[in-house]
Amino acid sequence: MIEVKGLVKKFGEFTAVNKVDLSIKGGEIYGFLGPNGAGKTTTIRMLTGTLNPTEGDIRILDKDIRKDDIQIKSEIGVVPDEPKMYENLRGFEYVEFIMGIYKVDKTEAKKRLDEICEAFDIDFLNDYIGDYSHGMKQKLMVATVLMRKPKVIFLDEPTVGLDAKSAKILKMLIQKYRDEGSTIFLTTHILEIAEKMCDRIGIIKDGSIIAQGTMEELRSKSTQHNKSLEDIFLELTGDEEIDNIVKEL
Numbered sequence: 001m002i003e004v005k006g007l008v009k010k011f012g013e014f015t016a017v018n019k020v021d022l023s024i025k026g027g028e029i030y031g032f033l034g035p036n037g038a039g040k041t042t043t044i045r046m047l048t049g050t051l052n053p054t055e056g057d058i059r060i061l062d063k064d065i066r067k068d069d070i071q072i073k074s075e076i077g078v079v080p081d082e083p084k085m086y087e088n089l090r091g092f093e094y095v096e097f098i099m100g101i102y103k104v105d106k107t108e109a110k111k112r113l114d115e116i117c118e119a120f121d122i123d124f125l126n127d128y129i130g131d132y133s134h135g136m137k138q139k140l141m142v143a144t145v146l147m148r149k150p151k152v153i154f155l156d157e158p159t160v161g162l163d164a165k166s167a168k169i170l171k172m173l174i175q176k177y178r179d180e181g182s183t184i185f186l187t188t189h190i191l192e193i194a195e196k197m198c199d200r201i202g203i204i205k206d207g208s209i210i211a212q213g214t215m216e217e218l219r220s221k222s223t224q225h226n227k228s229l230e231d232i233f234l235e236l237t238g239d240e241e242i243d244n245i246v247k248e249l
Helices: 040-047 069-075 091-102 106-119 134-146 164-179 191-197 215-220 229-236 242-248
Strands: 002-011 014-024 029-033 055-060 076-079 152-156 183-187 200-205 208-213
Touching: 002 040, 014 040, 014 200, 014 208, 029 040, 029 164, 029 191, 040 055, 040 152, 040 183, 069 076, 076 134, 091 106, 091 134, 106 134, 106 164, 134 164, 152 164, 164 183, 164 191, 191 229, 200 215, 200 229, 208 215, 208 229, 215 229
Parallel strands: 029 183, 029 200, 076 152, 152 183
Antiparallel strands: 002 014, 002 055, 200 208
16 A cells, blocks of 8 residues: 655755655554654655655555656545644535545545544534634544545644544544555654554654564564563664653753
8 A cells, every 4th residue: 555665855965764665555554653853744745745755666555656646645645743724714615625626425425524523523614714723623634534535544643632532533433444444654752552553663763764563573673572662662762861861850
């Protein structure tokens, strides 16, 4: 579902992503983790066609993103870390706009949307998006992606801004879509979410993937094989001096 080889992105002399390889199959939740500035969002932007790579090949749904970007975009779903929406539209107008752009079966999509709105307590579709809180925008963005039931879903920090109930429902929906064959590419700073939900995890630092695999495979790279994902992440990214930092405060 996602095949990436030798992916590089440079901004002038700075290399944000360096020789990244990925291979992610259908029915898999892949967690993409890293410190701030490690290259996570830049990678997602290249995978979703909003940023051109400097080097490398990207295939989504067995299509080349350089040649078939419009076709790929029509079949994937993206929930960015900062929902960017037309603030002068009401919620229901934005929904209709998305349905029109993606040419979905409106009867099926509307049925799924109603179910998702009920689950997430979305009762503000008659209000202007400019008056929404971050959490309300995030809910609407999630709803308009999931109502299309895309084959590949990219989620960049999807639970940010959501209340506890909505975050729990979203996690359950992600697992349901995975079980139905969708591929989920997920970034999060909440490592407990990644540990519990993801089938495989990749850790990126300074633009390069430093570890990749299941939890058991990641533990095998650690000096202590019973560590949590948080401990493994801090060990592999070189941030183990936290105890000393806290003592000095």
